[in-house]
Amino acid sequence: MEADDGRNERSGSVAGLSLPSRVAVAIGVAVVTVAAAVHLAMVFLHVAPPNVVSKEHSAAIGDYIYPEFEQNWKLFAPNPLQQNIAVQARAELRGADGRSTVTQWFDLSAQDGAAIHHNPFPSHTQQNELRRAWDFYVGSHDAKEQPMGMRGELSEQYVRRIVMLRLGAERDGRPVERVQVRSVTRSVAPPPWSDEKAATKPTYRVLGWWPVTTADLPEAKNR
């Protein structure tokens, strides 16, 4: 309500206070000191590599840090990402005669790249949406593409909805029945002055066909 007025006419006035006030201040100093120390210790243990203390108290640290004080500062560390991971999708369309046709692969990451090209202020929808959705999918699925828990299910739905937003519910007037998603990983070629071998062929991770339901159709219009 009332703003801070910045009047701080007293300085070192704690000594001038009555005994009860000084006790209150002393308690305040103790509480705030302990709180700040605990907070910093928790954040430190959270960002530090797993160690004897953080392993033993991992539950307490997790309780404290998540969800609001989560942080990850391994920026381009220990090594920067050295691969371009492109997420691509294709659709199966239902024809008027009941027969299905499959579209070509659409490179959705390349679309992001084109939107970022010569853009001083790339949007999170171009730089983070698909890229991080795919990270989320990869992180919540096992090698057999089985979802791990609720997060796995959510990540599938998220990727599917991003794909449907970009492909559209229909193509050439024909409804999309199923979609398939794959990732294409290409290593960045080593620098010309390096004697490392040039990158090998791209690697593919191809998911199964997903039937499209109305729950997979986002309605974000203002793209």
Place this chain on the structure above:
Amino acid sequence: MSTLTTSLARGIDRVTGSPLGRYQAAVIRIGISFVWLCFLIREWPNRHEMYGTDGPWNWEMARRLTADNHAFTALVWSDSGLWFETVYALALVASVLLLLGWRTRTMSVLFMIGVLSLQNRSVFLGDGGDNVIHLLSLYLVLTRCGLVWSLDARRARRRARAAAAAQKAEEKTEETPGETAGGKGNPVGHDVCGIVLWALCGLALAVVQAAGHSRMMWTTNGPLPGLGWAAVFWGLWLVQGLWWCVRRYAPGEPRAVLNVFADLAHNAAMLVIMAEVCLIYATAGWYKIQGSRWQDGTALYYPLHLDYFAPWPELSRVLAGNSVMVLLLSYGTVAVQVAFPFTLLNRRVKNVLLGVMMIEHLGIAVALGLPFFSLAMIVADAVFLPTSFLKRLGSSVGRVRERVLAGRTEAVPQQREGEAAARTLVP
């Protein structure tokens, strides 16, 4: 032993005696609200896709995830489009008002609500920049970040001037009561606007709490273990009320004690912000040392070749094409990040390094296409800027403003002069 006690006593005196780093706190406040404001404006056309009810990460998915991880977001309270637009608009307004420093303590809470609501609603959209904004918005709530460079500070100055004038007038002519001169300079008790704002906040809180589906608990699902969001918001609201009451009815010792508590919380929060910045650099640097690419000095070459971080391929090619440049920048980055926390021991080295890091972040903003991340990092760095520099910066900005205003409205030069003089008096 006695020297230890003395220095401890001196330390306690210092952290309870005044809010330290008030200019740095103001820089963080202005900077972070500016970055978030720019971000909200930038994403205005994409807001439905990012945070709207029917975006790819739709309302139901957000509800399921936040029910599981207990992250705070007001956006899950209702799936109506109107509610979404309201929250986005409130986040914008809170950013502007926090930037200006209008009712700073209330606005810092609303700003935090805006940041958490949007970021936690679609957590898979964020990057390191969002993380910095997220943390700073939480810490800012505990700081007295509106003591300088704010509308609050200006109002306080005017009130103090009016009070002084009233006192003078009273001394001169005993027969006229202070009413005439003091009428304009609102004494504390007549702060209608503040009371209305406080009442509105309380009302909004009560409505949210009564609606029941807000997941606002007292002891669980809050920012810290054992502390629920209901306790946080009602607590802050009550403290605001208490602060006003004490100023109005008990300006003596109770007020002094509350002031000490406010300073304590402020100083602790500023310490945490500074430590947080050190942890960011320490983590970023120390993990890099372990990486083979940082060791062989080619690390920087790779991000410059990532399609998602190459808005200017021509520039990336030039930067990445020079082997010595890549080596120097890669090693330099690690050295600066690892060294930074230790340079705090030496003021001059610290300032030089601070400048280097800010320039590097400007480079990252352009070269990797991460303007909001880089700006947020520069703001966080700014907590270490020296007070003398900030004061000089403040007065030159003030001078420029005077000149601009004087050029536009020549009718009231006297008032402007008075204001400029008053500003220099502000501690």
